[in-house]
Amino acid sequence: MAQIPAADSSRPARRGNNLDDVRRNNLAVVLGISHARGRVSRAELTRATGLNRSTIGALVAELVELGLVDEAEPSATKLAGRPSPVIVPREDVVAIAVNPEIDAVTIALVGLSGRVLSRIRHDTAAAPSAEEVVAIVAAAVAGMRGELGASTRFVGVGLAVPGLVRASDGVVILAPHLGWRDVPIAEMLAAELQLPVTAANDASAGVVAESQYGAGRGARGLVYLNGGASGIGGGIALDGQLFEGAAGYAGEFGHTFVNSAGSPCHCGASGCLETEVRRAPLLALLGLDNTRSEELEETLLAHLARPEGPDAAVAALLERQSGFLAIALRNIVNALNPELVLLGGFLGTLYAVAPERLSGAVSRSALPGAGDGVRFGRAELGNELLVVGAALLAFKPVLEDPASVAAPAG
Amino acid sequence: MAQIPAADSSRPARRGNNLDDVRRNNLAVVLGISHARGRVSRAELTRATGLNRSTIGALVAELVELGLVDEAEPSATKLAGRPSPVIVPREDVVAIAVNPEIDAVTIALVGLSGRVLSRIRHDTAAAPSAEEVVAIVAAAVAGMRGELGASTRFVGVGLAVPGLVRASDGVVILAPHLGWRDVPIAEMLAAELQLPVTAANDASAGVVAESQYGAGRGARGLVYLNGGASGIGGGIALDGQLFEGAAGYAGEFGHTFVNSAGSPCHCGASGCLETEVRRAPLLALLGLDNTRSEELEETLLAHLARPEGPDAAVAALLERQSGFLAIALRNIVNALNPELVLLGGFLGTLYAVAPERLSGAVSRSALPGAGDGVRFGRAELGNELLVVGAALLAFKPVLEDPASVAAPAG
DNA sequence: GTGATTTGTTTGGATAAACCACATATTACA
DNA sequence: TGTAATATGTGGTTTATCCAAACAAATCAC
Numbered sequence: 001m002a003q004i005p006a007a008d009s010s011r012p013a014r015r016g017n018n019l020d021d022v023r024r025n026n027l028a029v030v031l032g033i034s035h036a037r038g039r040v041s042r043a044e045l046t047r048a049t050g051l052n053r054s055t056i057g058a059l060v061a062e063l064v065e066l067g068l069v070d071e072a073e074p075s076a077t078k079l080a081g082r083p084s085p086v087i088v089p090r091e092d093v094v095a096i097a098v099n100p101e102i103d104a105v106t107i108a109l110v111g112l113s114g115r116v117l118s119r120i121r122h123d124t125a126a127a128p129s130a131e132e133v134v135a136i137v138a139a140a141v142a143g144m145r146g147e148l149g150a151s152t153r154f155v156g157v158g159l160a161v162p163g164l165v166r167a168s169d170g171v172v173i174l175a176p177h178l179g180w181r182d183v184p185i186a187e188m189l190a191a192e193l194q195l196p197v198t199a200a201n202d203a204s205a206g207v208v209a210e211s212q213y214g215a216g217r218g219a220r221g222l223v224y225l226n227g228g229a230s231g232i233g234g235g236i237a238l239d240g241q242l243f244e245g246a247a248g249y250a251g252e253f254g255h256t257f258v259n260s261a262g263s264p265c266h267c268g269a270s271g272c273l274e275t276e277v278r279r280a281p282l283l284a285l286l287g288l289d290n291t292r293s294e295e296l297e298e299t300l301l302a303h304l305a306r307p308e309g310p311d312a313a314v315a316a317l318l319e320r321q322s323g324f325l326a327i328a329l330r331n332i333v334n335a336l337n338p339e340l341v342l343l344g345g346f347l348g349t350l351y352a353v354a355p356e357r358l359s360g361a362v363s364r365s366a367l368p369g370a371g372d373g374v375r376f377g378r379a380e381l382g383n384e385l386l387v388v389g390a391a392l393l394a395f396k397p398v399l400e401d402p403a404s405v406a407a408p409a410g
Numbered sequence: 411m412a413q414i415p416a417a418d419s420s421r422p423a424r425r426g427n428n429l430d431d432v433r434r435n436n437l438a439v440v441l442g443i444s445h446a447r448g449r450v451s452r453a454e455l456t457r458a459t460g461l462n463r464s465t466i467g468a469l470v471a472e473l474v475e476l477g478l479v480d481e482a483e484p485s486a487t488k489l490a491g492r493p494s495p496v497i498v499p500r501e502d503v504v505a506i507a508v509n510p511e512i513d514a515v516t517i518a519l520v521g522l523s524g525r526v527l528s529r530i531r532h533d534t535a536a537a538p539s540a541e542e543v544v545a546i547v548a549a550a551v552a553g554m555r556g557e558l559g560a561s562t563r564f565v566g567v568g569l570a571v572p573g574l575v576r577a578s579d580g581v582v583i584l585a586p587h588l589g590w591r592d593v594p595i596a597e598m599l600a601a602e603l604q605l606p607v608t609a610a611n612d613a614s615a616g617v618v619a620e621s622q623y624g625a626g627r628g629a630r631g632l633v634y635l636n637g638g639a640s641g642i643g644g645g646i647a648l649d650g651q652l653f654e655g656a657a658g659y660a661g662e663f664g665h666t667f668v669n670s671a672g673s674p675c676h677c678g679a680s681g682c683l684e685t686e687v688r689r690a691p692l693l694a695l696l697g698l699d700n701t702r703s704e705e706l707e708e709t710l711l712a713h714l715a716r717p718e719g720p721d722a723a724v725a726a727l728l729e730r731q732s733g734f735l736a737i738a739l740r741n742i743v744n745a746l747n748p749e750l751v752l753l754g755g756f757l758g759t760l761y762a763v764a765p766e767r768l769s770g771a772v773s774r775s776a777l778p779g780a781g782d783g784v785r786f787g788r789a790e791l792g793n794e795l796l797v798v799g800a801a802l803l804a805f806k807p808v809l810e811d812p813a814s815v816a817a818p819a820g
Numbered sequence: 821g822t823g824a825t826t827t828g829t830t831t832g833g834a835t836a837a838a839c840c841a842c843a844t845a846t847t848a849c850a
Numbered sequence: 851t852g853t854a855a856t857a858t859g860t861g862g863t864t865t866a867t868c869c870a871a872a873c874a875a876a877t878c879a880c
Contacts (some may be wrong), residue, residue, distance in 0.1 A: 014439045016459035017432045018837055019866050026426045026868090033423045043827060049426035052869050057828070074876090081826020082876040164779040173779045221656045236745075245747025246631045249780040252744040257737045260670035260681075269740065269775040271670075327667045330679065331741060334662040335646075337655025365679040369574045369583045370659040428868055429836055436837090453858065465837050467859070490847040491857025 026051065027402045030059045034069055034087045035112060035399060036212060041074065041084035060087055067153065067408035068093055068112065068398070089113045092149055093405075095394035096141060096157045096195070097387045099202065100133045102177045102230065107140040109148070110391035112155075112398075114213070116384060118144050130172075130183045134192050141193065155405060157189055157197040158394030160205035160386045162230060167248025170199035176266060177230045198393040203233030204242055204251060205389030206379070210342055211237035213388060214381040219340040223332055224379065225253050227346030229290070232274045236336070256328040276324040279346045285314050297349045304353060322350060326361035330371075333362060337370040344379030351378060436461065437812045440469045444479055444497045445522060445809060446622060446650075451484065451494035470497055477563065477818035478503055478522065478808070499523045502559055505804035506551060506567045506605070507797045509612065510543045512587045512640065517550040519558070520801035522565075522808075524623065526794060528554050540582075540593045544602050551603065565815060567599055567607040568804030570615035570796045572640060577658025580609035586676060587640045608803040610652070614661060615799030616789070617645030618652050620752055623798060624791040629750040633742055634789065635663050637756030639700075642684045646746070666738040686734040689756045695724050707759045714763060732760060736771035740781075743772060747780040754789030761788060 026049070033048055034040055040048075046056045063069045070090055074083030091111035099106040105128055108119040120140045128136065137157075145152070163175025170186020172178075186197040207224035210216040216224070222237040232254030236243040243250055254274035255267050262271025279296065283289070286299055304310045329341060341362075343351045351358050359376040366374070381388065398405050436459070443458055444450055450458075456466045473479045480500055484493030501521035509516040515538055518529040530550045534542065547567075555562070573585025580596025582588075596607040617634035620626040626634070632647040642664030646653040653660055664684035665677050672681025689706065693699070696709055714720045739751060751772075753761045761768050769786040776784070791798065808815050 014442065014459075016436045016439050016461035016465070016837090017427075018461070019429075019432070019868095020837095022427045022429070022432055022836095022867060029424045029426050036423075041827095046827090048423040051426035051428070053827070054829075054831095054870090055426070055868055058868090078878085079826075080824070080876095080878045082828065082874095084827060164777060166779065174777075245780065246749040247747060247779065247783050249777065249783075250745065250747040252747075252777055252780065255744045255777060256741050258667065267775075267777055331666050332745065334665045335644075335660065335742065335745065337657060337660040337662075339656040365677075367574060367584075367659065367662055367665060367677055369576065369657065370655065370662065373657050373659075426868090429834085429866095430868095432836065432867090451858095456858090462838050463858070464839085464860075468836085484845090488847080489857075490845095490855065492843095492845040492859065494858060 031402045043084035092152045095391040097390035099160045099386045102127050105136045108387040127178045130185050156394035158390035159199040160202040160390040162202045165199050167244050204235040206385045207235030207237045208242050208392050209389035211240050215377045221338045222340050223338040224342045226344035258324040258327045273328045277321045329362045330365045333366040333370050340375045342379050348378040441812045453494035502562045505801040507800035509570045509796045512537050515546045518797040537588045540595050544598050566804035568800035569609040570612040570800040572612045575609050577654050613643030614645040616795050617647045618802050619799035621647035621650050625787045631748045632750050633748040634752045636754035668734040668737045683738045687731045739772045740775045743776040743780050750785045752789050758788040
């Protein structure tokens, strides 16, 4: 009878746990719930975590000591019993969110409470270079610092980049629209701001935000596809956490093959989702210029509602693009069996004009099981999406190990 | 400034940890390493887990008490110092692995040591019904029981089914080649054998086996595609664990879209990988009958090595099928950024005849980052694959919580 | 007010892992 | 053959964690 070969030791074995890990984990759980829900009473924390009342008391006291949360007066309930103090994440624990785009750099300060404290959009004449981004961010942060109280603590920087970003060190491998290639932007920003920097693809930041605060709340397995002016990006979130893959590049659904007779794509292949499903042809048909996506959607819905019915070319284009999108989604559903598929940007519009057409096509063409279990939806975080996603990237180390942040000076 | 909406409470918050959890986790880690490596010294466990010597001593003692491992004499090393006892998983802790196929049911007993203790292939005239499978398994297990010592403990049953299996309750939603639809096979087997039963898709079982014992050892993110007589199945393993998706259906790469002009597939769509890349046309061209895959590969390699070169039709077919496979793999690499892609069965043959052609095509057509980081390989577990994979499914509860198994009677 | 209910607080207890000192078993080398 | 060096098991002690229980406090219902 065969003996199965023994596994080698190349995969590092799971480490053992000690008591420190217990504490660290429990602090992270409590801070995580507090951060996710905004306001929680100690009693709610007790129920959610399954920990003892006294343990929660001690954990919360330590988080207060660390300057990460405040204990506030109990909020009025209609229940009998002693009121339970409310835990709120401190707003003066702040992440810096940065999003360089083709014609602007957006910088925002986001509190641990989830509030966007301030936000600047710095327009640029051309696509900014990495050096320009660093300079713009440094100036913007210096300016915003003054508006905030002296107690403000910056815990890190989160960067959402429209391109491929290596997760391990935050190097931008390729960002065609910015013209970047192998740019160590995270390192550069970290040197300038003296803060830890986490960089990720913009759609990855988006899926994290949607997963925790947006239409993906509560979904355990979430796939996100976003159609922007520059192409189609995407991301995968499992249990609220970004799925990175081996090196951080997972989620590039824009280059899913959907058409044998398709156009060549800048990626080198042809027939990619991104080349077949684009905003531009629709804008041209509707006589629109390079507009915001809200405007496109309004115009499109109005067009479809015309008494004489939609133009044949418009209807055909929608039909064709929905078909290609359905093919890509079918692949994704079969491969990943997600609970929820979220569509943003232009793809959200495509979904919105005929939700049934798209979801029906996918459910019918995907395999039973995965196909009939999946839900579809639109991304709901608009403007705030990338800013919040980037901030979540920056907060991640704190949320995973609250005790690792230096306690406040005072 | 915007306030991000608070997350609702629909996603159950992560639970807190207590000391029991620490112990449970550490027991699982120690047993897991022991199971994966086959033979480990206590000293090696100490280094791998990062735990204290005395803690490892206590954990191992508890596992011995539970009857899951034995402590054996130290094996000779060339190192100075006191020899460290060796921990070996007990062979009389046994899982029952079951694999129903179109023309046979395979039943095997697999020890926690990883050894296949016995194995029966029960041929059937036609595809077996669920009732027949239950009867065959019951008879086989009764027969094999006699061969084993009285100390043998059965911890569970693992079932690898060629079809879609709902992970939560082991119901086979659809197994076209068996003619099963909504069959509660896990429940039926559990009632008969009075043991916990875990069922999964056969490729899912395969990827787990390859990930832990086969060509996927050490890979953190692994994608597996297998070409069998009945189609193409697949699975995803992350850190040695099966990625199930929302309900256990993840990994159906056989229905990836690869050809707009493709044939209709039994799944309802058309142009699926499974319809475009098949064994049958190649067998026909080579004048082979319905042979084993080893035979196909030998014949094919011999044909390609002919002095006059391969037949043009054969070369064209290989080129064509490799091209479609490359398209599917490109999609998968872009979407999941796996570390390793493993090909089994007919797809392994297709890869083996020209590894460079396939891996080169994928690396070039996938996006930089994901494309140039991925490795390709052949699945290396042949006959044992499904049996080992099914057994791993059955052992999973024990490996996750060793203390949950009843201590041996003796 | 009085009682029921819920929750914070305090204290003591159980438990798990770390730490330390010492015993033990092997190799290296004179 | 004997001694030193090295690595590892063993047992007692310490430390940190969470839990359980008793008590105190704050609210609601009547």
